[in-house]
Amino acid sequence: MPDRLPPLTALRAFDAAARHMSFARAAGELNVTPAALSFQIKSLEDHLGQPLFRRLNRAVELTAAGRILAPGAAEGFQTLSAAWLQTRRLRDNRTLTVTAGPAFTAKWLAPRFYDFARAHPDIDLRFSAGLRIMDFERDEIDVAIRFGLGPDPGLFAEPLAVEWLTPVMTPELAKRYPTPDDLSSAPLLFDDSLDFLDTKCDWAAWFRAAGMDFVPHHGVQFSQADHAIDAALAGAGVVLGRRALVVKDLDECRLVAPYRLALTLDAQFRFLCPEGLQERPHIKAFRKWIWSEIEKTANISEGLQLVAAKDVPPA
Template sequence: MSRRLPPLNGLRAFEAAARYLSFTKAAEELHVTPAAVSQQIKTLEAYVGTPLFRRLTRALRLTEAGQAALPALQEGLDKLAEADRILRGHHDDRVLTVSVAPSFGAKWLVPRLEGFRRAYPDYDVRIDATDRRADFYEDNVDVALRYGRGHYPGLAVECLLAEAAIPVCSPVLLDGDHPLRAPRDLRHHTLLHVQWQTESDAAPSWRMWLRAAGVEDVLDADRGPRFSLESMAVQSAIDGHGVALVSGALVADDLAAGRLVRPFPKADDEATAFRYYVVYPAAYLQRPKVAAFRDWVMKEAAGPGGPTPADV
């Protein structure tokens, strides 16, 4: 079916001028002159056969027709921009861009990526290590791994790993003058804190864990060094500098290798409302590289190398 479409330049000029109610500001955004914006809108008005603006002495106002058409036009331009980003995103189907939080990327994803490369040698993975929310279109991100509540409007969201915060330390702290045998023994050791990116009462903290373990009055839960990256707290724990409260998924490999231990395996771990998620625009699953990575990473999380909720 053929479409009868107004001149695109006129639509862009009208939408920008309607947002600002100013030809001058619209011209600045579009990198043209105010006279050019005015002429493009006049051409559009002639095409549709009705005025879109009331041009006052010191002001610009939308007519009833302009007000009625603006929301649909903005939606249409958004769709055009999205189509443009999708088309540009297909410029190299061999490159798979994964956005992941730095600590989770370094400690969980990167050690497993060789398995993806062996399974899918035609794809080259690019890791975008960041804690900020991914802009799939502007940054050409294909898929993201995120830690949170799973609320990402407009995107497909799948739970990758159920999560809990667990205390971990070097095996050397199980011996010595003050061996770690029970949560009460933490009063003799340094607590290593992670400044969790998310601001919520449900985010894991030593105060929450100690309360759940029934020893909140034994020591000051706020004392000890703080790290902006969880992987730094993990490394400090590996080095024997204290006990870190970190995500079980993040330290699964260190626990398996014996670099870290769980000093209180029978203590109740402080479960949180947060999980690790695979996040992507639903339409992207039609891309073979995104479908391949999604299937692979879900199997990694569910397999022997990936902890289950019971493990963490």
Template structure:
């Protein structure tokens, strides 16, 4: 980057305020100076650039072509600086790390092991913001996000956590019970549990898709059905023996490891999407974010797959 040769910064700030208010008076007020000072600043900028930025009308001002041209860029530049200073203020007082994740992954995966992160980093005040809504890392006060998706987010560094597979799962008691589960056909004797959390957000194989791949006709016409709109509730229902759930391996990990759930069949359908850790490229060196990322990678024992797409056409 060459020596930038920027105009006097105070005059740029004055221009920014004036362009936003479309009034020198209001701008002067915002900056706690007299209108005279502001007028002088704008003129200084115009002289420096050799270009008129405002047309002075009788009792108003309007941006010239050139003013119109640079106003958005100047505004964004200062907004970026401003946001950055806010970040620092936030960090100065407390030491919060806001983690955004969907409800299911939070309940089944993140929350049960987050205590390890907190005890490893007692100075970091970790907060989980659990929501289905997409979160804007640049706007909302969120530091890192765990997202199920394709792993492409503008300006973000993303690291794959794990892939997702869909397969039937149930309580171990069910497998060898009075209606045993030996072949996919046996599923017709059981209540089929599912969830529609993802509908409208992303595609995920459903019972029909699984039965098709398993070569079972009319599998879905079986014993009964039970549907949830929160993924972890569906799993919990299966744990309690209510039936067989078409579960997601990543979410059910803990229950599978603990023996509360088993996968009676080999057939797993891989999802198009995976779980990713996402955070702003520009904040990759933030100590708190690094700490969380390192802990997370350690926790899953995998290594990172980095992808850093930028905005391109």
């Protein structure tokens, strides 16, 4: 039996037949006749020196050799297809597909993307909002903005601005609750989206950092950060606002942060793309634009007393 690989067309025919367990359906997928597909598989079996299928009356089934070959053939073609698509996409500098969480998309990207589109009319920007970890090759993603600690093996990973949490509310509510002590009687909103972090970054931690022995137990809870912020914008209460998600509302005075004490997080938003692709023109332009937008509101962090959440004494 020769060691060299058999023809790719024969392996392709086997892969399709093994997946469908039908020569007719496999032939339909490959747009060839059943006779042509059967010939390819027979040539593969001759190359191997043993059968890959048992031909039954109205069906086929894999032999022991076929069961060994099938998963490797399927994985090989999947890998080859992904590599081919990724290679073809290297020629496409017009379409930029970005994935980010729903909150970051709603509160950071969506309100700003018009400026990027106006500055780069030659780039078609596409957003895919979701928390599912996406595969850059399989899902044809160019850039991901993700929140967490990493690590991000095999990827170009660039942390964005330091993330902090501080109480934010409408200017009207700030007049009613001018000091941290007043928060004990304020309607508090709970953002549960950070519960996955090992270091607690909740209301109880913020009050301890402020030197207050107060543990809130009542308030409306939200699983999505942007929903909690929307409730605060509506005047429903006070929320621990995350920098990236409230900075635009703070800059435009829809929300205020009157107490100046903020908890910093180890976790950060990160700009991610496959290693080596960060210099592609459309990815480089998007990355540069993100940093320019961050710089526009950098003044919001000035004057804050930053306390690392991990350094807050436990309860």
